[in-house]
Amino acid sequence: MATQLEFEHPIIELQSKIQELRQFMQESGMNLNDEVDKLERRLLELKSSVYSTLTPWQRVQVARQPGRPTTLDYIQGLCSEFIELHGDRNFRDDPAIVGGIGLMDGEPVTVIGTQKGRDTKENIHRNFGMAHPEGYRKALRLMKQAEQYHRPVVLFIDTAGAYPGMSAEERGQSEAIARNLREMAGLKTPTISVVAGEGGSGGALGLGVTDRIFVLEYAWYSVIAPESAAAIMWKDSGQAARAAETMRISALDLLELGVADGIIKEPEGGAQKAPAQTIQSVKHQVVSSLAELKQLSIAELLQARYDKYRDMGVYFERSVDKVST
Amino acid sequence: MHRDLFKKRQYATLGQQYAEPVPAINNEIPAKDIPKGLVNKCESCGELLMAKELQKNAHTCPHCGHHFSVDAPTRLSLTLDSDTFEEFDAGISSVDPLGFPGYMDKVHKAQEMSGLAEGIVTGQGKISGFPVVIGVMDARFIMGSMGSAVGEKLTRAIEKAGQLRIPLILFTASGGARMQEGILSLMQMAKTSAALERLQEQGTLFVSVITHPTTGGVSASFASLGDIILAEPGALFGFAGRRVIEQTIRQNLPDDFQTAEFMLKHGMVDKVVHRAQLRDTLTTILRVHGLRGEGSGDTTGI
Numbered sequence: 231m232a233t234q235l236e237f238e239h240p241i242i243e244l245q246s247k248i249q250e251l252r253q254f255m256q257e258s259g260m261n262l263n264d265e266v267d268k269l270e271r272r273l274l275e276l277k278s279s280v281y282s283t284l285t286p287w288q289r290v291q292v293a294r295q296p297g298r299p300t301t302l303d304y305i306q307g308l309c310s311e312f313i314e315l316h317g318d319r320n321f322r323d324d325p326a327i328v329g330g331i332g333l334m335d336g337e338p339v340t341v342i343g344t345q346k347g348r349d350t351k352e353n354i355h356r357n358f359g360m361a362h363p364e365g366y367r368k369a370l371r372l373m374k375q376a377e378q379y380h381r382p383v384v385l386f387i388d389t390a391g392a393y394p395g396m397s398a399e400e401r402g403q404s405e406a407i408a409r410n411l412r413e414m415a416g417l418k419t420p421t422i423s424v425v426a427g428e429g430g431s432g433g434a435l436g437l438g439v440t441d442r443i444f445v446l447e448y449a450w451y452s453v454i455a456p457e458s459a460a461a462i463m464w465k466d467s468g469q470a471a472r473a474a475e476t477m478r479i480s481a482l483d484l485l486e487l488g489v490a491d492g493i494i495k496e497p498e499g500g501a502q503k504a505p506a507q508t509i510q511s512v513k514h515q516v517v518s519s520l521a522e523l524k525q526l527s528i529a530e531l532l533q534a535r536y537d538k539y540r541d542m543g544v545y546f547e548r549s550v551d552k553v554s555t
Numbered sequence: 556m557h558r559d560l561f562k563k564r565q566y567a568t569l570g571q572q573y574a575e576p577v578p579a580i581n582n583e584i585p586a587k588d589i590p591k592g593l594v595n596k597c598e599s600c601g602e603l604l605m606a607k608e609l610q611k612n613a614h615t616c617p618h619c620g621h622h623f624s625v626d627a628p629t630r631l632s633l634t635l636d637s638d639t640f641e642e643f644d645a646g647i648s649s650v651d652p653l654g655f656p657g658y659m660d661k662v663h664k665a666q667e668m669s670g671l672a673e674g675i676v677t678g679q680g681k682i683s684g685f686p687v688v689i690g691v692m693d694a695r696f697i698m699g700s701m702g703s704a705v706g707e708k709l710t711r712a713i714e715k716a717g718q719l720r721i722p723l724i725l726f727t728a729s730g731g732a733r734m735q736e737g738i739l740s741l742m743q744m745a746k747t748s749a750a751l752e753r754l755q756e757q758g759t760l761f762v763s764v765i766t767h768p769t770t771g772g773v774s775a776s777f778a779s780l781g782d783i784i785l786a787e788p789g790a791l792f793g794f795a796g797r798r799v800i801e802q803t804i805r806q807n808l809p810d811d812f813q814t815a816e817f818m819l820k821h822g823m824v825d826k827v828v829h830r831a832q833l834r835d836t837l838t839t840i841l842r843v844h845g846l847r848g849e850g851s852g853d854t855t856g857i
Contacts, residue, residue, distance in 0.1 A: 392775075394795030395803050399813060402823045403794040408748060408779035415749035416756065431732075431741060432775045432794070439745045453732045453741040453772070458799075462734065477737045478653050487652070489738050539749045540710065542742040543703030548646035 235291050237280060238499075244273050281498050284448075286480050287471035290456060292448040293427045297502035299509050301328055301343030301386040304426070307509035308334050308341065308384070308516065317368060321401065324365030326357045326393070327437075329372040331381070335517060340376035342369045342437065343386030343426075360393040363406035366436050370410050373417055382420040382520050385437045390455060392433030407436040414439035415539065420523035420531060422516055424494070425449045425484075426501075441535050442519050443489065445481040446508070447496040451489070452479040488542060492519075597621055613830040622787050622830055624767060626669065627676040627693040630726055634834055635680035635689065642678040644711055649673060649704040649736070658735040665696045673704045674729070677712040682724070682834065685841040688716035691726040694768070698730035701773055705733070706743025709777065713750040713761075722760040722841060727778040731771020744776035751780050760844045762837065765792045765815060765824065779823070783840060785833070786815035786824045793818070 234242055248269050255262050284292065305312055305328075312332030316323040329342035344361060347353030369385075376383045392403055414421065421440035429438070429451025445451060454462075459477055460469035474480075484490035494515050497504035523531065595604045599621035609615075613633055614623040625633065631640055648666070651658045666672060674696035679688050690712045692699045701709075709725075716723035732740035754761055763781030768791035775794055778784075786792060793813030801808060811817045818824045828836045 392794065393803075394799045396800060396808060396812070399793050399795065399800065400821050402779075402821065404774040404792075405779040405823055407775040407794070408744075408777070411745050411748035411776055412752045412755070412780055415745065416752040432744065432772055435741055435744060436775075439749070451738060453737050454734055459734060476653070476655060477734075479738065484738060487738060489742060536749055536753070539742065539746045542746055543706050543736075543739050544650055544652040545702075545704040545707050546648050546650050547644075548648070550644075550646040 233296065235288070235295070237284070237288055241273070241276055241280060244269065244276060248273065277498060285471065286450075286474040286478075287456065289448045289480050290428075290450050290470075290474050292500040292502075293446075293450050295500055295502045296348070297505070298388075298427055299501055299505045300348065300388065301341075301345045301426075303505060304343070304386055304424075304509055304512060305330070305332065305341050307506070308332075308513050309339065310334070310336075312341070315372060318364040318371055320367060321364045324357075324362050324368060325355055326359055326361040326389075327365035327369055329369060331372075331376075334384075334513075337520075338379070338381045339520075340372055340381050340383045341386070342372055342383065344389040344433075344437065346388060346427075357393060359389045360391060361389065361433060361436075362393050362395075362398045363401040363403050366392075366406035366410050369437055370406075370413055373414065373421075377417050377419045380419060382422070382523070383417070383440075384516055384520075385421070385423040385440060387423055387425045387429055387434045387437055387451075388427035388449075389430050389433050390428050391430035392436060407432050410436045411439050415535065416532065418528045418532065420520060420526075421535075422519055422523070424512060424516070425451050425490075426512075429479075430455055439535075439539070441523055441531060441538075442491045443484075444492050444494050444512075444515055444519070445484050445490040446494050446501060446512075447481055448500050449481055450474070450479040451484055452477050595623075598623070613833075615830050620788060620829065622767065622789055624694055624728070626695055627671065627691040630691045630766075631676065631678075631680070631689070633830070634691075634724075634726075634837070635682060636684065639681040640678055640689075641680065642676065643715060644677060644708050645672060647673060647704050647708050649702050651735075652703070652739055653735070653737050655735040655737075661697055661735070669693055669695045671696060673708060674699050674701070675705045675708050677708050679715070679719075679721075682841060683838040685838070685845075686719075686721045687724050687841070688712050688719065688721060689724045689726075692728045692773075694728040694730075694766075697733060697735075699728045699773075700730050700733035700740070701743050702733035702736040702740050703743060706740075706746050709743075709747050710750045713747065713754055713777075716759055716761075717750075717754050717757055720757070720759055722762065722844065723754065724762050724764065724837065725777060725781070726764045726766055727769040727773055728766045729769055729771070729773035729778075731773055731775075741772065744772050747777045748780060751777055755780075755782075760840075762840060764833065764837075765790050765818075767791055770794065770796065770813075783826075784824050785826050785828050785836065786818065787830055787833070788815060788827055790815040792824070 309332030314330040328345045344359045346359035347356040422442045423438045423440040425445040456470040456474040457467040459473040461467040481493045497507050501508035593606050597616040600619035602618045614625050649662050675692045677690040762783045765786035769778050815827045
């Protein structure tokens, strides 16, 4: 269930006022319709003013709301038939990453994503969507399989980061992510990633080297979580709001910085307010984008993917006289 | 400090631990900055070491084997044949894409202190006559972190190795992706890895040498993608920071956690090599992959 965020309190208050008034009308038989209409209009205005002026930190809070669709919810909405496939064939099955094969509008597709739990019990099972190396290796196995059978790959990213634990280090968290970056760069099939909530650093990137990157309206994607950035910069993780602003981690920032290819609009207040509508918007974007990518030959696709990442970054270059011959 | 000087006298015995002393150090480029002064105290065992003695021992302690950090110019002189280095892209430096408070000051300070334009030096040179493209990260430069400039220099070096079809050797020393350039730093991991994918596809050798410290975004990209991964003894090599992990699992970690030796034991590193033997080890690797060294002449049709 979605919890109430602080900046939503005025909205909730107004909503309950309207509710009370309606109940009063019913009980007393008085006609207060004009009054109710007025308040309803005010509610609409209030909602649109609150949600259209969210700060980066408030957006981070929306992105973390329970009740947002998870990868398995997207899969259910995207695919008419789907079979989840398990395991990295090496160590174990990592429940923090799910993946499998299915049909999307009748077309075969591989879908993979980080998976958060929908309640505490499931979250513990899913390790809060923080994957171990075997999760990234399972993802790679499924991507290679998709390549072999010429299926496009759709990836959903919603993770605070790759799991920072001893077991993960022992099994090569760095190597698993690094390998995914390299192999995804050369995967001979169209790939699309959707940052659906949290895009936490290398753990997100490990599923995110793709032909197209779409970011949900309230999602964030950053080299470091705002709390950690604040802890480093100001020795105070309470300054996360300031860090969120400084780091430029919101959807629009990502578009402007050339990392995201597009923003997928969310229902007012966030995906958790209307999950089914969100899933449909995502599906629409994924389907139309795949149709575009399928026009390209594999060689064109790989070249475009390479060029896209090749161009990322901003630096200064001073011309240097060549000393050598 | 000076009291320590007289406390205990022990002379270093050179060349005792290693059959061969230091292989072919390029003496024409004097090692700068490290070590400072005539006498240094070993950070690990506390022994006093003469600067010359340290230099002769490839900046490692002859008593306990501790590896001192070396800067990029020193590393190049320790690794390459004399007078063979030609630098690439020396004019590339960082800008401030996010308008991050204090970032440019940090960059300028690092430039002044290190004498480098950025946190990596790349170029071309020879190791025992074998031509290589080489990149050396410098941990003094904002912890050796990778922003757009480092990513671009690396990617060009990787592409150059591919064009020339000569082996690529990268020495890593980095705290990871550079926070001050945000998501663009993260994308340098993808950019460098994409370039390495092409190099691998082409079949050009890439050796990564892990030096202290190699963590975060660098560890989780090119550092871990070498066809062969060597590491210096004691070098920190891992994904997440020790403190973060301790907070996560709420227990203390073993002392050797995330060291080169730990990673060797867990299969993430091919070989831990003492700095004094690194050049020889690289030479052997190049020879095995060979035919492109001095004397082979023709570099086409291989």
